[in-house]
Amino acid sequence: MNQSTASSNRRMLSGALRIFLAEAVLLPTGLLTAGFLSRQLGPEGYGLFTLAAVILTWVEWGTSSVFSRTTIKFISETRDDWQPVMVTVLRQHLWLGSGAAIALCLFAIPIASAMGEPKLAPYLWLFAPQILLFNLSRAHRTTLTGLGRFSEQAIAGASRWIARLGLIVLFVSLGFSIGGAILGSVLATSIELLMARRSVQLPLFHPNPMPARKLWAYAAPMTFYSLALQLYTKIDLLLLKALGGTAEQAGFYGAAQNLALIPGLFSMAFAPVLLSSLGRVRREDDLGAAKEMSRNAMRLGFLVLPLGAIVAGAAPEIIRFIFGNQFLAAAPLLALLIFGALIQILTSVASVTLVAADKPQWTALLTLPLVPIVCVAHSAIIPRWGAIGAASVTVGIISLSAIATLIAVYFTWRIVPPFATFCRSILVCIGIYFLSAHWSGTGLWLFLNLSAIALLVPVCYLLLGEFTSKEIALIRHFKS
Structure with missing residues (x-):
């Protein structure tokens, strides 16, 4: 670097x-x-x-x-x-x-x-x-x-x-x-x-x-991408209710959705900054630096997955603390949807890379077909499996979207996120989930314990050899 x-x-x-x-x-x-x-x-x-x-x-x-x-x-x-x-x-x-x-x-x-x-x-x-x-x-x-x-x-x-x-x-x-x-x-x-x-x-x-037509040439496919994204990530609650779900089930699902909001806020913040940074690097005709930046951003998408394991492991206690015992049925929904929200960061990073590589139309082509797929999947799964089926379909479709956009990035810039990072992320997720599920606590201790577990995530990555010496120096510089 x-x-x-x-x-x-x-x-x-x-x-x-x-x-x-x-x-x-x-x-x-x-x-x-x-x-x-x-x-x-x-x-x-x-x-x-x-x-x-x-x-x-x-x-x-x-x-x-x-x-x-x-x-x-x-x-x-x-x-x-x-x-x-x-x-x-x-x-x-x-x-x-x-x-x-x-x-x-x-x-x-x-x-x-x-x-x-x-x-x-x-x-x-x-x-x-x-x-x-x-x-x-x-x-x-x-x-x-x-x-x-x-x-x-x-x-x-x-x-x-x-x-x-x-x-x-x-x-x-x-x-x-x-x-x-x-x-x-x-x-x-x-x-x-x-x-x-x-x-x-x-x-x-x-x-x-x-010329306005030049603006619209890029904006049109991005508009279809945004609309499709909103549909296949938000339509689950509407279809759950439309396909026979009760108001109580909708309430549980809505509660889980609201708590899975934070990764979406990070994605909203990170994607435009990444696009701006890639644009400035490409302005200097440094394609190699742009590829490295995109690869590191995709790598970050894997590195944050253990945060989902923290929430998933402690989901019952989190739901109990915020909504009360009557909403405990939302806990397994939260455990699924939080991973969907985190995986969405990967999709966002990959789509930004495609836009930076002058392939905005690819984002729409990859996303629009998922809308009918998600509708058909929900229609088949929800009547039998209810809310947990809706959450599973949502996470599955988001994962499919992430894989598709990552493949598109590979064919565009010949870059992929490091496989070793993915493996380390899975290992850390397993350990962190077990710890969170058995050491979450209640009340104030819930947030103190979860904060302590969150601090263990970078330590685990460090012990597994994820960070290079230059990246450690970068983190120290960033903290200072």
């Missing part, structure tokens, strides 16, 4: 950690917000707010994710004059966000009628401006990622979640009820946009903007 590659790896890990910690602010602030609103609004009011927020989230992410990875790729590969790219990106976000907001307003009443909740329509109207604000904010934050300014990107993201908690508590406490909660969310998104724009001012006009 040469000095340039080591520096790039340090920068990539540091950037991913900053963004992950910023997005992880969602966990405590989200729990506090949910606890406050559920008590202030009551079951019916909180249900209406949640329903409106879920609909909004699908629209927000569906529109803003169209250009995210494409933006990062183009900016990171541009040496100096990145403004022509961002003029086109900002305009497309503006049109998409505005169009989606208007569409939500037009269809609010039909959506509310379909849900059997006429009161929902005004809340969707009030939420609609957030779609445009979120799209504009995402354009600025992906620009910061592409430019390698990870700290500023992280600050903008964290500011939204902190402001959202404070503003929602303020407006609801003043008596504005559901409308106040929505207003607080919209204003928090405005704060995120202002914080991001304070760091980078994107222009709307440029004498020579990048």
Whole structure:
């Protein structure tokens, strides 16, 4: 590992950690917000707010994710004059966000009628401006990622979640009820946009903007990839209910899904940073360094698997501590879904590598066929095996997706993750699972014991000879 590659790896890990910690602010602030609103609004009011927020989230992410990875790729590969790219990106976000907001307003009443909740329509109207604000904010934050300014990107993201908690508590406490909660969310998104724009001012006009068709040529397959990914990783709960599952089973499954969220946050943080880093390395025409960086990133996907073993081994105690004894049926579901979430990191890394290698269409071609496969598999398995069958299908499909994308990366750049790392990871998983299952504890001891077990993971890898002397030096430098 040469000095340039080591520096790039340090920068990539540091950037991913900053963004992950910023997005992880969602966990405590989200729990506090949910606890406050559920008590202030009551079951019916909180249900209406949640329903409106879920609909909004699908629209927000569906529109803003169209250009995210494409933006990062183009900016990171541009040496100096990145403004022509961002003029086109900002305009497309503006049109998409505005169009989606208007569409939500037009269809609010039909959506509310379909849900059997006429009161929902005004809340969707009030939420609609957030779609445009979120799209504009995402354009600025992906620009910061592409430019390698990870700290500023992280600050903008964290500011939204902190402001959202404070503003929602303020407006609801003043008596504005559901409308106040929505207003607080919209204003928090405005704060995120202002914080991001304070760091980078994107222009709307440029004498020579990048042609929109060039942007869409990359964005279209990535959009299909993102939509397919959301479908085959999130459709399990819907199909479980549609295929005869009870509300109680759906509750158990939802609880397990929520606890398996953290690896997804890391994947969301790591993938754009990796793409930005690969873009800058490729800009210097150093294909060898780009391949080494991708291989190390795939290796990281194997190295984190023992974290799933910790959660799987202690799943009953984790469920009991957070949800109570009545949710213990969610424990085996969590033990499966946590591995699915971790394996998804491998898929994300491999797909980023394909985009960096100018093969964005491959991501869609590899992912779209999995949607009908997962639907057929769930339809066959769920009626017989219920929730545990749904979780097994989800993990199986995610694993199949990871294998397919890794094979595609091999045919593109002739690189594979180290087989020795995979073997060591399996060995560590077995030992860590046994330790976690028999030494998890209860209450406060649960988290103390699991933290101690987590610290043993890198020690095990070190004793098994996973890390080279240069990597040990890199870790020491990173800690300092």
